[in-house]
Amino acid sequence: MTSNRPYHHGDLRRVLLAVAVEAIEEAGPAALSLRELARRAGVSHAAPAHHFGDKSGLLTALAVEGFELLAQAMRAAGDDLLEVGVAYVGFAVRHRAHFEVMFRPDLYRADAEEVRTARERTGALLRSGVAAVSGGPDGAGDVRRNTLAAWSIVHGFATLWLAGALPPDAGGDPQASAREVIGRLFA
Amino acid sequence: MTSNRPYHHGDLRRVLLAVAVEAIEEAGPAALSLRELARRAGVSHAAPAHHFGDKSGLLTALAVEGFELLAQAMRAAGDDLLEVGVAYVGFAVRHRAHFEVMFRPDLYRADAEEVRTARERTGALLRSGVAAVSGGPDGAGDVRRNTLAAWSIVHGFATLWLAGALPPDAGGDPQASAREVIGRLFA
DNA sequence: GATCCTAACTTGTCATTGACAAGACGACCC
DNA sequence: GGGTCGTCTTGTCAATGACAAGTTAGGATC
Known part of the structure; x- marks a missing residue:
């Protein structure tokens, strides 16, 4: 799980927004979970907080x-x-x-x-x-x-x-x- | 904290709905918490689940x-x-x-x-x-x-x-x- | 090309929450 | 006065948001 993915994603902010759109379309904004977004983007659970607070x-x-x-x-x-x-x-x-x-x-x-x-x-x-x-x-x-x-x-x-x-x-x-x-x- | 309140609230369902209205007016439906409602109504954290699932x-x-x-x-x-x-x-x-x-x-x-x-x-x-x-x-x-x-x-x-x-x-x-x-x- | 600097990301942790299970209480009925 | 069932409590678990502290690497500066 540690290897070929680069440490710096490079485009994470944009990817997170795109993934958030998907998730909201599926279940509405109330059900949105930052950790779920991180999982979909393939990053750690705290990565979203870095970009969006x-x-x-x-x-x-x-x-x-x-x-x-x-x-x-x-x-x-x-x-x-x-x-x-x-x-x-x-x-x-x-x-x-x-x-x-x-x-x-x-x-x-x-x-x-x-x-x-x-x-x-x-x-x-x-x-x-x-x-x-x-x-x-x-x-x-x-x-x-x-x-x-x-x-x-x-x-x-x-x-x-x-x-x-x-x-x-x-x-x-x-x-x-x-x-x-x-x-x-x-x- | 154990005493003079009767065990059976008697009107809890209605009270919970009223308290939910207050909470939603204050912070929107997304921020609603069942436990917070229970606190406001003065009952245990699992009481709301009994009435509403x-x-x-x-x-x-x-x-x-x-x-x-x-x-x-x-x-x-x-x-x-x-x-x-x-x-x-x-x-x-x-x-x-x-x-x-x-x-x-x-x-x-x-x-x-x-x-x-x-x-x-x-x-x-x-x-x-x-x-x-x-x-x-x-x-x-x-x-x-x-x-x-x-x-x-x-x-x-x-x-x-x-x-x-x-x-x-x-x-x-x-x-x-x-x-x-x-x-x-x-x- | 070594060093430093800083942004990007991770690991670890805590309080809060929703959900569920199991038990305590008491009103009502006979 | 003994059951019975609806009402409420206590206890617990996994998931979450937020934060703190550490790790990694890209790039500037010399």
Whole structure:
């Protein structure tokens, strides 16, 4: 057990995050165990602590990564607000581990500087998307309310889908269902 | 430490649930410890297991109670769908511990019979509320989509508020903000 | 190319926890 | 007043998170 694996893993931080995503997808963030991650990565039980300090440190890193991935997914969706919303749902479905951690601030250090900037960057993206379509008369107030409405409907759909709370007829293709539902907001 | 407390607590099950709500409100469901609950209730560390089997058993009971309380709150809101939505948000805010557990199926036995019936009862209430206002032409399809949209926006708002993800200007009175946002869906 | 320096990782340990087994207690019934 | 069963306790075990102290090697400096 001692031999051919090099002492310095070289990429352990990244591997641990990847393995954490796997584990969370299998059993949820509550069941996450640092020692289990170490086992999957093939390192000693204390190795994760070196890179992340403690469990919440690891989840903090995951949350930051999540907000960055989400911003990226939203940017890739283009200028159509409807498609940005669909991309939000798509992100939640494809990166459910990240998503579940991001909006569970009791699991990590939500007040950490890196988290706040990552989250703020993503939020600004959403607001500007809403502002682009809210050409109504009373600008600012409308944008605020419309942002809240758009974010709520998209986030709610994603959350309910992940929780398995939706009736089976919405389950097949979440992105298609989401498109219908979000469209309802613009009708 | 041995004396005046009676051996049979008499109401332990209910007390444990109440104490669990307190603990979850303080530190989130992830940090919940059965032994800590026992300490707060003034009983031995194994007493909770007798009533709930294990941790997920306790959370299952909490979830069932939560779905019942939610149904009750929605019924009390009357026939106006907007007010039902506001009541949904109000429930989430006032019973955040229940709410947070209810939609985290990895924490409890979501497939338990009691859970499924309680959840189904609540879902039916929502659907009938939506059906009452969806007087449109193609009945069933519209009701399905409108239910999903209404539930999503309300659930999303509640979830984001609980996660502390909303910008501060939405924080003051969540129910008032929710009313604005939900109104946006009917405009 | 020897030395040092520091980041990366390991071994060892402790308090806490969830789960289980076995036993003590007492309310209720006949 | 003797059983009986649900309620609660004591005792224990493996697993976990956190921390302390030691080990290894990559790379800079001379």
